[in-house]
Every structure is written in structure tokens, then in C-alpha cells.
Amino acid sequence: MGRRAKNKQAPPEPLDKKEYNSPKRLGKRKAEDVDDKPRPAKKSKDSASTRSKSKSKPSKTGSRVKFAEDDANSSDGWEDVQDEGVIGDLDSLLGDDDDMLRGPVQEFDFGSDADEDEPEPTPLLRGRKSKQSKPPAKVVPTGSDDSSESGSEEDEEDRITIANMAARSRALDEQAAAEAELDIAEQQAAAAASEDEDDDIDMEEDANGDIDAEPFRLPTAAEREEEKISVPDVHTVQRRMRECVRVLGKFKRLAEKGRSRSEYIDQLVADIASYYGYNEFLAEKLFHLFAVPEAIEFFEANETPRPVTIRTNTLRTRRRDLAQALVNRGVNLEPIGKWTNVGLQVFESSVPIGATPEYLAGHYMLQAASSFLPVIALAPQPNERVLDMASAPGGKSTHIAALMQNTGVVFANDANKARTKSLTANVHRLGCKNVVVCSYDGREFPKVMGGFDRVLLDAPCSGTGVISKDASVKINKSERDFTLLSHLQKQLILCAIDSVSPESKTGGYVVYSTCSVTVDENEAVVDYALRKRPNVKLVETGLEFGREGMTNFRGKAFSPSLRLTRRFYPHVHNMDGFYVAKFKVEKRAKAKKQEEEEVTVEVIAEDGTVEQKEKQEEVAFDSDEDRPYLEEAKRRRMKAKGLRPPPRTKAPAASATAKASA
Amino acid sequence: MRPLTEEESRAVFEKLANYIGKNLIHLIDRPDGPYCFRLQKDRVYYVSEESMRLSISIARPNLVSLGTCFGKFSKSGKFKLHITALDYISQYAKYKVWIKPNGEMPFLYGNHVLKAHLGRITEDTPEHQGVVVYSMSDMPLGFGVTARATVDTRKLDPTSIIIFHQADVGEYLRDEETLF
Numbered sequence: 098m099g100r101r102a103k104n105k106q107a108p109p110e111p112l113d114k115k116e117y118n119s120p121k122r123l124g125k126r127k128a129e130d131v132d133d134k135p136r137p138a139k140k141s142k143d144s145a146s147t148r149s150k151s152k153s154k155p156s157k158t159g160s161r162v163k164f165a166e167d168d169a170n171s172s173d174g175w176e177d178v179q180d181e182g183v184i185g186d187l188d189s190l191l192g193d194d195d196d197m198l199r200g201p202v203q204e205f206d207f208g209s210d211a212d213e214d215e216p217e218p219t220p221l222l223r224g225r226k227s228k229q230s231k232p233p234a235k236v237v238p239t240g241s242d243d244s245s246e247s248g249s250e251e252d253e254e255d256r257i258t259i260a261n262m263a264a265r266s267r268a269l270d271e272q273a274a275a276e277a278e279l280d281i282a283e284q285q286a287a288a289a290a291s292e293d294e295d296d297d298i299d300m301e302e303d304a305n306g307d308i309d310a311e312p313f314r315l316p317t318a319a320e321r322e323e324e325k326i327s328v329p330d331v332h333t334v335q336r337r338m339r340e341c342v343r344v345l346g347k348f349k350r351l352a353e354k355g356r357s358r359s360e361y362i363d364q365l366v367a368d369i370a371s372y373y374g375y376n377e378f379l380a381e382k383l384f385h386l387f388a389v390p391e392a393i394e395f396f397e398a399n400e401t402p403r404p405v406t407i408r409t410n411t412l413r414t415r416r417r418d419l420a421q422a423l424v425n426r427g428v429n430l431e432p433i434g435k436w437t438n439v440g441l442q443v444f445e446s447s448v449p450i451g452a453t454p455e456y457l458a459g460h461y462m463l464q465a466a467s468s469f470l471p472v473i474a475l476a477p478q479p480n481e482r483v484l485d486m487a488s489a490p491g492g493k494s495t496h497i498a499a500l501m502q503n504t505g506v507v508f509a510n511d512a513n514k515a516r517t518k519s520l521t522a523n524v525h526r527l528g529c530k531n532v533v534v535c536s537y538d539g540r541e542f543p544k545v546m547g548g549f550d551r552v553l554l555d556a557p558c559s560g561t562g563v564i565s566k567d568a569s570v571k572i573n574k575s576e577r578d579f580t581l582l583s584h585l586q587k588q589l590i591l592c593a594i595d596s597v598s599p600e601s602k603t604g605g606y607v608v609y610s611t612c613s614v615t616v617d618e619n620e621a622v623v624d625y626a627l628r629k630r631p632n633v634k635l636v637e638t639g640l641e642f643g644r645e646g647m648t649n650f651r652g653k654a655f656s657p658s659l660r661l662t663r664r665f666y667p668h669v670h671n672m673d674g675f676y677v678a679k680f681k682v683e684k685r686a687k688a689k690k691q692e693e694e695e696v697t698v699e700v701i702a703e704d705g706t707v708e709q710k711e712k713q714e715e716v717a718f719d720s721d722e723d724r725p726y727l728e729e730a731k732r733r734r735m736k737a738k739g740l741r742p743p744p745r746t747k748a749p750a751a752s753a754t755a756k757a758s759a
Numbered sequence: 760m761r762p763l764t765e766e767e768s769r770a771v772f773e774k775l776a777n778y779i780g781k782n783l784i785h786l787i788d789r790p791d792g793p794y795c796f797r798l799q800k801d802r803v804y805y806v807s808e809e810s811m812r813l814s815i816s817i818a819r820p821n822l823v824s825l826g827t828c829f830g831k832f833s834k835s836g837k838f839k840l841h842i843t844a845l846d847y848i849s850q851y852a853k854y855k856v857w858i859k860p861n862g863e864m865p866f867l868y869g870n871h872v873l874k875a876h877l878g879r880i881t882e883d884t885p886e887h888q889g890v891v892v893y894s895m896s897d898m899p900l901g902f903g904v905t906a907r908a909t910v911d912t913r914k915l916d917p918t919s920i921i922i923f924h925q926a927d928v929g930e931y932l933r934d935e936e937t938l939f
Contacts, residue, residue, distance in 0.1 A: 422896070454863050457928035458898050482813070506810045514823075521824045521939040525843040526931045531807070533814045534823040546816045 313340040315356050315364055334368050338393070341365040345389045365389070369396055375571045382579075382615060383561060385651060391668070398668035399564040405443040405450065406433055407461045408469065408492070410527045411499045414460045416441065422455050436641065437469050439499075459526040464492040467562070467665055467675040471555055471610035472496040474638040474663075474679050478603050479504040481550035486539040486593055487557055489516035491523035497553065498529035507532045508546070512539060540588050543595040550604030554593040556586045558611035558618050562674020565667060583617045590626045594633055599684040607633070607680040614666065614674040616650045623662060623678045624655040633680045635661045640677060643670065760799040760814070760822060770838040771796065771803055771829065775848070778840075778889035778902060782851035796829070803829045803838070805847065824939065841938060842901060842926040845891070849899035852891040854881045856903075856922055863894050866901065867929035875917035884909045890922060901927030 316324070316337075341361050344351045348358055362384075370380035373396050384392045407430075409416040416432070416439055423430060427447035433440035441461075443450055450456070451463055477483050477497050482505060488494040494509040501507065509524065511517050514536045524532045537545055539554070559582055560570045593607050609626075611618050623646070626633065635658040646662030648655050662678035732742040763771065776783050786794065786805070793808040799822060806814075806826025814825045827847065830840040840848075858866060862876025878895050886908045892900045903922040912921055930938060 452932060454867060454894060454898065454900065454928070457867060457931055458900065459928075460898075506813055508813075517823045518935060518939050521828075522931050522935045524824070525828060525939075526928070528846050530827050530846075531810060533810055533817070533825040535814075535817045535821050536823050537817075537821050545818075545821075546813070 313337075313344065315341075315344075315353055315361060321364070321367070329371055331372065334372050338365060338368045338372060341368070342389050342393060369393075373400065373571070374568075376574070378576060379561070379571060379574050386614060386616070394668040395666065398666075402565050403465065403667065403671065403673055406464060406466045407441050407443060407450070408464045408496060409439040409441065409461050410459055410495070411439060412503060412528050413458070414455075419455065419460050422460070423453070426453055426455075428453075433466055437466075437473065439496075440466060440469055442466075457526070459528050462492055462495060462523065462527060464496075465563075465566075465673050467612065467673040468492050469496070470638075470640055470643075470663075470665065470675060470677050471553055471608050472500065474610075474640055474677050475551055475553050475606065475608040476639060477501050477505075477507075477551055481505045481601075481604055482508075482548065484508045484510065484542070484546075484549045484552045484593075484596055486510055486542065486552060486554045486589065487512070488555075489513060489520040491520040491527075493553060493555060494520070494532060495523055495527045495529050498524075498532050499527070501531065503529065503531050505531055508549075509534050510537055510539060510542070512536065540592050542592045547596045548598040549596050550598065550601040550606075552593045552597050552607045553610075554589055554607065555610045555612075556589055556618075556622075558582060558586070558613035559615065560612055562612040562614045562665075562667070562676075564674075566673070579615065579617060583622060586611070586618060586622045587625050590622055591629060594626060594630050594680065594682055597682045599632065599682045605682045606636075607682060608638075609678045609680070611676050612673055613676065614664070616647060616653075619664070619676040619678075620647050620650065620655050620659050620662070621653070623659060626680070627656050627658070630682075632683050632685045634658065634683070636679050636681045637661055638663050638677050638679045643677070646676070646678065760797050760811075760819065760825070763796050763798055763803065766836075767798065767803075767832065767838075768796065770832070770836070774830070774838050774840055775844075778848045778853070778891065779851040780853045782853065785851055786847060797825070798832075799825070801831045803831065805829050805844075828939070840902075840926065842928060842930045843938070845899050845902065845926070845928065848902060849891045849893075852902075854884045854888050854890040854905075855893055856880045856884075856890045856905075857893045857895055857897075858900070860895060863900065866892060866924065867927050869924060869927060869929060869933065871906075871920040871924045872903065872922040873917065874912060874915050874919050874921050877912070877921055880909055880912070880921075882909055886911075889925075892922065892927070899928075901925070901929075 341364055345358070345361055345365070348361075352358070352361070366381045366384050367377065369375065369384060369392075370377045373380070375383075375396075383395065386392070387395055409419050414422075420430060420432075420441060423441075428450065429444040429446065430441045431444065432438075433442050455461060456463075472493050475483075475497065477500050479501050481501065483497055483501070485494045485497060485507065488509040489511040491509060494507055498507050507529070509520060509532050511520055511534075517534055517536050521534050524534060535545075559574050559578060560567055561574070564570050590607075590609055593609070597605055597607055599605055609623060613619065623635070627635070635656075638661065640663050643663035643665045646655075646659040646664055648657050648659050659678075662676065665672055665675040665677075667674055732745075735742040772783060775786070779786075794805060795808055795811055797804045797806060797811060799819070802824075804824065804826045810826055814822060827843060828841055829844040829847075830838055832838055856872065857878040857880070858872055858876045859878045862872065862878075865876065866872055872892065881890070884890060884905055886905060888905050889902060890905055891902045894900055901924070903925045905922055906920050907915065915921070
């Protein structure tokens with residue numbers, strides 16, 4: 098198994114994690130997982146670097162290095178695994194190595210373990226001066242080392258498997274030793290070049306130990322304006338982000354006097370937008386979904402690709418057979434997790450995974466792990482009638498057909514005719530014989546056909562959960578897109594609910610899912626559906642992991658049953674950002690009650706005007722009396738069109754007269 | 760969507776019989792409920808009656824596919840079997856050919872099967888007979904027509920063609936635009 102491949106894709110275990118507790122706990126867990134497995138290459142490299150270090154440096158430094166390694170191995174294993182890709186990218190981008198490397202590691206320190214872990218290292222750190230004060234992070238083998246120095250070797254190594262592990266580890270040893278020496282030389286050169294920077298870092302270290310030598314200063318509005326004109330220095334932006342996160346964590350203690358929390362947040366959002374390349378609107382929208390340190394993790398996670406996963410087509414083969422066949426073709430894979438028995442995670446492959454004979458024969462489908470979730474939640478049963486409202490390219494539809502074992506009927510609909518081609522191709526390739534492909538706008542649906550047992554609505558969305566797949570989302574989404582999308586989603590979800598037959602014996606379920614993480618595309622839409630259709634209620638999704646949906650968000654309160662919906666995040670579950678909600682549609686037995694309610698509402702609204710009505714019947718039409726109502730209706734119409742109605746001058750007077758007459 | 764006319768059914772059945780012979784009857788008489796052939800925009804679909812009845816309510820311009828596509832009628836009225844029919848053809852095939860692993864990829868790229876790639880073949884296969892091509896692990900890869908009878912193949916040199924390519928599963932990728 099390739100060491101590097103493993104590092105690129107974090108192990109699949111977190112997929113079946115029950116709950117997300119804290120980034121630190123997760124880190125520990127993962128680190129343990131990683132350490133459990135034999136990783137000879139890495140260990141040998143570490144030891145090699147230690148050896149070379151201690152040889153070339155005074156003993157004091159040697160001990161420091163050892164400490165750093167212990168630290169890295171014990172607590173920072175997760176960062177080591179997770180962040181390598183990003184850091185590598187950044188590193189190659191900037192050509193500025195160690196400070197960048199340290200960035201994310203330190204962020205987490207602020208949040209969680211600053212108090213427990215710091216006291217020990219601080220004396221050491223404070224004691225040494227510029228050259229020696231180089232951060233030990235460099236010793237930890239990271240992606241940056243390879244990307245900058247041995248990029249070409251990486252490809253070769255990827256192909257290497259268990260067969261020549263020993264030879265490889267030996268080669269790695271040598272390489273590590275050479276690298277370590279190089280590092281030392283580099284460190285010294287860099288230290289000499291940027292002594293003042295190092296001092297800065299020392300200060301930070303001190304600040305970490307809660308002694309503020311040079312406090313972080315938030316730029317003023319004028320300074321920010323200035324920076325907008327000039328090109329911002331990535332290094333300073335990163336440092337500022339780190340500081341902002343730290344200050345926001347302990348605001349009362351660390352904040353500058355006279356600066357408000359919102360100033361810090363504004364600065365942080367602006368920095369995130371420029372650092373990760375988002376437009377300001379989206380950065381803010383996503384930032385507010387999480388607590389501050391977690392938001393940074395989320396943005397970091399969007400920079401790394403998610404693991405490649407495939408789904409076994411149970412209509413054609415079994416997972417074990419498929420895994421065997423693919424291993425024989427030189428594919429390195431492993432089951433995704435305990436929560437699915439058809440998913441496989443691909444680590445590396447010597448053949449194109451989308452063009453093997455097995456793929457062409459329909460033994461598997463390339464599909465993101467998150468796309469399994471709505472189908473698992475839908476849980477289709479044999480001999481049912483199921484509708485997939487927005488189905489292209491057919492990953493979920495074929496999954497449904499496979500779960501129904503080719504019985505019953507699956508209607509796979511997609512509004513886009515061009516995309517139904519690949520949908521049809523996938524349906525045929527995977528041997529789904531019970532699928533009918535049609536191309537309607539989803540909103541036409543109860544009219545075309547209703548009476549479904551189950552409906553899956555994987556709604557068109559902004560794709561904020563799949564930024565790692567499609568980075569164009571970062572800049573091309575505006576406020577208007579979100580309003581349009583959530584409007585469409587609200588229409589679609591009502592259509593989906595109306596297409597389900599409440600009389601269904603086995604089903605009567607609707608699953609709503611999006612690959613977006615924003616609240617107005619998820620909870621807001623579900624809440625809207627609950628309000629508009631009193632005969633539906635939320636039920637358990639049947640997914641044992643994922644976070645609960647939000648019941649209130651920035652002043653909006655949703656139904657408490659939204660706790661039953663599930664959210665999935667890239668930084669927590671190592672899959673695309675996703676949202677799943679499952680509804681049960683019940684019979685409309687309460688239709689009568691509803692009417693009564695409406696009647697009572699009417700009475701309440703016009704309590705004073707009931708007698709008036711009787712009078713009107715005698716007098717027929719009274720234009721004076723109707724004027725306020727007409728006026729009001731006119732104003733409302735103008736508002737609906739987005740025009741500003743003229744100020745109420747006459748209206749109150751008119752209504753007063755109306756009341757008087759009443 | 761409409762049932763096939765007499766002429767169209769004959770064309771379809773003749774083509775199918777070339778591959779599955781008398782097993783054709785199993786396509787019509789199925790133990791798991793009635794199945795039927797339907798024509799929708801040149802394409803012939805083989806679908807369970809239950810599905811067919813439900814999809815009647817979908818308007819013609821919006822109906823893209825139902826059940827399994829068997830093939831299409833050309834403008835001149837000839838019927839061409841598509842790779843999508845492979846599921847049923849391989850299930851009932853009378854004559855089969857297995858090709859060696861090194862011959863899989865050339866066949867999946869649309870080439871004819873050479874003698875060098877031939878692993879196994881059903882005995883006494885006649886000339887110009889429709890056969891289903893399998894990999895050595897019994898995975899159906901496509902179908903074709905024999906160039907020679909089994910008995911004649913022994914004398915041939917390794918580079919000569921044994922089976923003319925008709926359709927292979929590689930078309931799902933190559934011809935996705937035109938196939939559906």
C-alpha cells in the first residue's frame with residue numbers, strides 16, 4: 098500500500114463515525130487509526146531524519162527535534178494526514194516554506210489544547226534565538242517536501258505496491274536522510290534571510306503561552322481600504338486569519354480595546370475570501386454556518402479532493418468479487434465503511450477506473466460516497482413505484498433499481514434532455530430493466546403521474562458541498578442564485594410530496610437531499626414544506642451518522658422536528674457536503690379540520706366586519722367603504738412587483754372612516 | 760410508443776434468432792409476468808407489461824427510454840441490434856466465444872477478434888453465426904458473427920479474423936451520444 102496514497106486520502110473510518118465531537122478528538126482518533134497500521138516507510142523516515150539531525154546539530158537541538166516528533170506523532174497526526182495536500186499546494190505556490198507549514202497546526206492549538214500542551218515547550222522555544230528557533234514542523238515529512246523536491250518521484254511511488262515495499266522503504270530512508278540535510282541547510286539560509294520574521298513567530302509562540310509580547314493589531318477600515326487596492330500579501334493574510342480566530346475564541350481577554358467582535362469577523366471573512374478565493378458573499382454565508390475554528394476547517398477541507406469511491410452494482414456482481422477483479426487489474430481499494438455494504442474506496446489505480454472491462458460491463462458505478470446516503474434513507478422495497486425527480490447521471494436511480502432487485506418500476510426523470518443520454522446509458526450499462534427514463538420539468542409531476550410509493554428529490558442546488566469537486570462555485574454564486582434556487586427547491590419539494598400516494602401500503606416516503614450546506618437550501622425548504630403540507634412529517638432518515646439539522650439559524654426558528662434531518666460535512670465525515678431529510682406522507686384525514694381552521698381565521702381577521710357584511714348585502718356595493726381595501730391591495734401588488742408603494746397618506750384616514758361607519 | 764407491426768416484429772425476431780435461436784420463445788413466455796416489445800422513436804424496447812402500462816401516461820416527446828432497448832430501425836427498415844440487448848442475448852445465447860485477457864481491450868475498442876485472442880469456442884459453430892463474446896471470467900463483452908466454422912479455424916494463422924465485431928460494451932463510452 099502506498100504511503101503517499103494513504104496520506105492523500107484519509108482513511109475511510111470517519112465515514113461511519115456516530116457524532117462529531119471536537120476537532121481535537123477527531124484528530125486523536127484518526128491519528129490512532131493511522132498509527133495502528135504498519136507504516137514502515139514513514140517510521141524509517143522519521144528515525145532517519147532524527148539520526149541526521151542529531152548528528153549535524155548540537156544535542157540541545159536534537160532533543161528539541163525529538164520532542165517535536167513526539168508531538169507530531171501523538172497529537173498532530175491528523176493535521177499531518179489531512180493538511181498535507183493543501184499545504185503542499187500553498188507551499189509550491191508561495192515558495193515560502195516553514196511558516197506556511199505551521200499555519201493550520203497552530204490554528205487548532207488555539208482552540209483546544211493550548212493550555213495543556215504549551216507549558217512544556219515554551220521554555221525551550223523561548224530560550225532559543227533566531228536560527229535555532231526554526232519551527233520543528235519541517236521535520237515532519239509532509240507533502241510539501243515532495244511536491245517541491247521530488248514531485249516526479251511521487252508518481253513512480255504511487256504505482257509501487259506491497260511487492261517491493263522493502264526496497265522502497267530503503268530508498269525512502271536514503272531520501273529522507275538527504276532531505277533532512279537539505280532541510281537543515283535550507284533552514285539556516287531562511288533563518289538568516291528572515292530573522293525578523295522568526296522573531297515574530299517567537300512572539301506568537303509566547304502569545305500562545307498567554308504572554309502577549311507584541312499584541313496582534315486589527316487593521317482599521319482605512320488600512321483595509323488601502324490593502325484592497327494593493328495586492329495583499331498571502332503570508333500576512335494567513336497570519337491575520339490565525340490571530341482573528343484566536344481572538345474570537347477568547348474575545349473578552351484577547352480583543353483590542355474599542356474594537357468590536359463584528360470588526361474581527363468582517364476582517365476574518367474578508368481574509369478567508371481572499372485567501373481561499375471565494376467571493377465575499379459566499380465566504381460570509383458559509384462562515385456563519387459554523388463556529389469560527391470549524392469554519393476554517395471547512396474552508397481547508399474544500400481545498401482537498403474527496404476520496405474516489407465506487408458502488409458495486411448488486412444486479413451484476415458481489416462486492417467481494419468486484420474487489421477481487423479490480424485488485425487483479427492493479428487497483429488499490431478498501432470498503433468505505435460499515436454503513437454501506439456496496440461501497441468501495443479507491444486509493445490508487447494503475448488503470449483508468451472509468452474504463453475497465455468491469456466498468457463497461459456494468460459491475461460498478463463511479464459515485465461519491467455522499468450519493469449513497471439519500472438512497473439508503475429512501476430504502477426502496479421490491480415491487481414499489483419510485484420516482485427520482487432529478488436523476489441524471491443516474492447514480493442514485495440505478496442504486497434504487499438495484500435495491501429493488503429489478504422489480505417494480507423506477508421513473509428516472511431529468512429536466513435536461515441532454516443529460517438523459519448519459520442517464521439512459523448508465524441505466525442500460527448497469528442492467529436496470531425496471532427503469533423508465535423521462536424528461537419533464539420536475540414541477541409538472543403530480544400532473545404527469547402520481548401515486549408513487551416513494552419519491553427521491555435530489556434537488557438542483559448551489560453545490561456548496563462539492564466545492565472541492567467544482568471550485569467555480571466559489572465565485573459564480575450570488576445572492577440572486579440562492580433565492581432562485583431555494584424558490585425552485587420549494588416548488589419541487591411540494592410537487593414531490595404531492596406525487597406520493599398516502600395510501601401506499603409499503604411506502605409513502607419522500608426523501609429530499611441536496612449537495613449543498615447552506616441553510617436556505619436545506620432546512621428552510623424542509624420547514625416550508627412542513628408548513629405548506631400539514632399531512633407530512635419528518636421521520637428518521639435511517640442514517641446512523643451525520644449531524645442533526647439546524648432548528649434555528651441566525652434568528653430563524655424552524656420546526657423542532659428538523660433535528661431528524663441529517664447534515665454531512667467534508668471536514669467531519671470526509672465526504673461531500675450533503676443534506677438528507679426524509680418525510681412520511683400521511684392521509685389527508687384532517688381536511689375537514691383544516692377548513693374549520695380557515696373559517697376561524699377569517700372570523701378573527703374580520704371580527705369587526707361581520708355585521709358590516711350583513712349590511713352590505715342590503716346596500717349592495719359601497720365604493721367608499723371599499724376604497725381602503727382597494728388601496729391596500731394596490732400597495733400589496735406594487736410590493737410584490739418590487740416597487741415601493743407611495744407613503745400611506747390617505748389610507749389610515751380612509752380606514753378610520755370605515756371603522757367609524759362600522 | 761406503439762406495438763410493432765407484423766413486418767417490424769419479423770425483422771426483430773429474425774435478428775434475435777440469429778443469436779439465440781429457439782430460445783427466442785423464452786423472451787415471450789416468461790414465468791415472471793408478461794413482457795412485450797414496444798417501438799418508440801425508431802428504438803425497440805423490451806419491457807414488462809406493468810412498466811409499459813405505467814409509461815403510457817408519459818407523453819411521447821418526453822419519454823426517453825423504458826425497459827431495455829434492443830436496437831433500432833434504420834430509415835430503410837432494417838433492424839440493428841444494440842449492445843444494450845446484450846443482457847438478454849447472453850442469457851439465451853446458443854453459441855459462445857471466450858477471449859483471452861490480452862484480447863479483451865482490443866475487442867472493447869471495436870476490433871474484430873483474432874485467432875490469437877481466442878480462448879474457447881462452442882463446438883461445431885457454423886460459419887456466419889451470431890455469437891456472444893465473453894471474457895475468460897464469463898463476463899459478456901459483446902457479440903459478433905463468426906468468420907469461419909469452428910472446424911476451419913484450426914488451419915488459420917494467428918492473425919486472421921475469427922469473429923467479426925458487431926457490438927461491444929465499449930460503445931457505452933464511445934457512442935453514448937448516438938446510442939440513445
